[in-house]
Amino acid sequence: MSESGRQRGCTVGIAGFGTVGQAVARILSTDIHPDLRLTHVCNRNIARKKADWVASDVVWTESFDDLVDSPVDVVVELIGGLSPARDWIERALVAGKSVVTANKQVIAQAGSRLMAQAGQHARHLLFEAAVAGGIPIVRALRDGVCGDRLYRIQGVLNGTCNYILTEMEREQLSFAEALADAQRLGYAEADPTADVDGIDAQAKLAILIAVGLGRTVRVEEIPLRSISPIASIDFLYAKRLGCVIRQVAGAELMPDTGGIRAAVHPALVPEMSALGRVGGSQNIVVVDGEFGGETAFSGFGSAGESPIPYSESYRSARVGGALSRPGRCRDRRDRAGQRTDRAGLARHAPRGCRRRARQRSARGASERGTTRVAPTAQRYDELDRLRGQPDGHVRPIRM
Numbered sequence: 001m002s003e004s005g006r007q008r009g010c011t012v013g014i015a016g017f018g019t020v021g022q023a024v025a026r027i028l029s030t031d032i033h034p035d036l037r038l039t040h041v042c043n044r045n046i047a048r049k050k051a052d053w054v055a056s057d058v059v060w061t062e063s064f065d066d067l068v069d070s071p072v073d074v075v076v077e078l079i080g081g082l083s084p085a086r087d088w089i090e091r092a093l094v095a096g097k098s099v100v101t102a103n104k105q106v107i108a109q110a111g112s113r114l115m116a117q118a119g120q121h122a123r124h125l126l127f128e129a130a131v132a133g134g135i136p137i138v139r140a141l142r143d144g145v146c147g148d149r150l151y152r153i154q155g156v157l158n159g160t161c162n163y164i165l166t167e168m169e170r171e172q173l174s175f176a177e178a179l180a181d182a183q184r185l186g187y188a189e190a191d192p193t194a195d196v197d198g199i200d201a202q203a204k205l206a207i208l209i210a211v212g213l214g215r216t217v218r219v220e221e222i223p224l225r226s227i228s229p230i231a232s233i234d235f236l237y238a239k240r241l242g243c244v245i246r247q248v249a250g251a252e253l254m255p256d257t258g259g260i261r262a263a264v265h266p267a268l269v270p271e272m273s274a275l276g277r278v279g280g281s282q283n284i285v286v287v288d289g290e291f292g293g294e295t296a297f298s299g300f301g302s303a304g305e306s307p308i309p310y311s312e313s314y315r316s317a318r319v320g321g322a323l324s325r326p327g328r329c330r331d332r333r334d335r336a337g338q339r340t341d342r343a344g345l346a347r348h349a350p351r352g353c354r355r356r357a358r359q360r361s362a363r364g365a366s367e368r369g370t371t372r373v374a375p376t377a378q379r380y381d382e383l384d385r386l387r388g389q390p391d392g393h394v395r396p397i398r399m
C-alpha cells in the first residue's frame with residue numbers, strides 16, 4: 001500500500017493474532033481496502049507473533065488497554081471464547097470504537113445487550129463472520145429479505161460436520177476415519193467436540209434466530225444431538241429413502257404460541273433438496289418467508305480457506321465506510337437474495353404459507369417435509385423411535 005493510501009481512511013486494531021487475525025491482517029496489508037489502515041495488533045506473548053509482512057509502523061502490544069486508549073476507529077475482536085472477549089468488546093464500544101467480531105459464542109450469549117451498548121454509543125457492532133463465514137447471511141436476513149415475515153430457518157452451519165458426513169457417504173468411511181481425515185486436512189480441531197456435538201452450530205443458530213426470526217433465545221436451550229453415532233451403513237439406508245444425512249440446525253416460529261421450536265441434530269434430507277446438495281465444507285441457510293417462500297444462501301463456511309478473513313475485512317471495510325461517510329455506506333459485495341431452484345424441496349406458494357406452517361407445526365417437526373431425524377446404526381425401527389422424539393421447544397426471551 002502506498003504511503004498516501006496508508007494515511008487515509010479509518011484505523012483498525014486487531015485483538016487476537018491467530019488464524020483469522022493473521023488472515024485479516026494480511027488482507028489489510030494489501031491495497032484491497034485503501035480506506036482502512038491497520039495500526040495495532042494485540043495478543044498475549046506478543047513477541048512470538050510479530051510478522052515482517054506487517055507494516056513497520058503497526059503497534060504490537062500485549063495490553064488491550066493500548067487499543068482502548070488509542071485513536072483506532074475499529075477494533076476487530078478475534079481472540080475467541082467468552083472471556084475476556086465479551087469484556088473487551090464492551091470496553092471498546094464504551095471507548096467509542098466500532099467493533100467487528102467473528103465470535104459466535106459472545107454474540108449468541110450477549111448479542112442483544114452488546115447491540116444495545118453499540119447503539120447507546122452510536123457505534124457499530126458487526127458480526128457477519130460469526131455465522132457461515134463466506135455467506136453474508138446476517139446482511140441478507142437484515143436487508144435482503146427484511147420485507148418478508150420469516151417463519152423458518154434451516155441450515156447446514158458447520159463445515160466440519162458436513163465434510164465428515166459427505167466423506168462418510170462418498171468414501172464409505174467410518175465416522176472415526178472421516179474425522180481423522182478432516183483433522184489431517186485442518187477442517188477439524190484436535191478436540192472436535194464443539195463441531196460434532198453441535199455446540200458450534202447451536203450458537204450460530206441462536207444468532208440466526210435473533211436476526212431472522214426476531215427472537216432472543218438462551219443458547220443452551222436449543223437441544224443438540226451429536227453426529228458421532230452415525231455409521232457408514234446409515235448412508236445406505238438413507239439412500240434407499242432417497243435421502244442423505246446432514247447436521248441440520250433448524251428453527252421455526254410456532255404461530256399459535258409465538259414460541260420457537262429449534263434443534264441441532266443429524267437429519268435425513270432428500271438427496272436433491274438444497275440441504276442435501278451441500279457437499280464438503282460448504283454451508284447453506286434456507287429461510288421460509290410468509291410471502292417469498294423458500295430462499296437459500298450457500299457458500300463456504302468456517303472450514304473454508306479464505307471466506308472468513310474476507311468477510312471480516314469486508315465487515316471492517318463497511319464499518320470504515322460508515323464511519324467516514326455516514327449514510328452513504330455501499331455494499332459492493334451484495335450478492336444476497338439468490339433464489340433457490342427449489343428442486344426437491346417442498347414447494348411453498350406465497351399464499352397460504354402461514355396456514356401450512358401452522359399445520360406443519362401442529363403435526364410436529366419430525367414429520368416436516370424437508371428434514372427427518374437420521375437413523376442410528378443399521379435399524380429402521382431406530383429411525384421410527386427417533387421420529388417420535390419431539391424437537392426442543394425454546395421459550396423466547398423478549399428483547
Ligand SMILES: NC(=O)c1ccc[n+]([C@@H]2O[C@H](COP(=O)([O-])OP(=O)(O)OC[C@H]3O[C@@H](n4cnc5c(N)ncnc54)[C@H](OP(=O)(O)O)[C@@H]3O)[C@@H](O)[C@H]2O)c1
Pocket residue numbers: 015016017018019020021042043044045077078079080081083084102103104129130133301302303304308
Ligand atoms: N478459524 C475459523 O475458521 C473461524 C471461522 C469463523 C469464526 N471464527 C472465530 O474467529 C475467532 C478467532 O478464531 P481463530 O481460529 O483465529 O482462533 P485462534 O487461531 O485460536 O486465534 C486466537 C488468537 O487470540 C489469542 N488470544 C486468545 N485469548 C487471548 C487473550 N486472553 N489475550 C490475548 N490474546 C488472546 C491467541 O493467542 P495464543 O496464540 O497465545 O493462543 C491467538 O493468537 C473465534 O471467535 C472463532 O470462533 C473462526
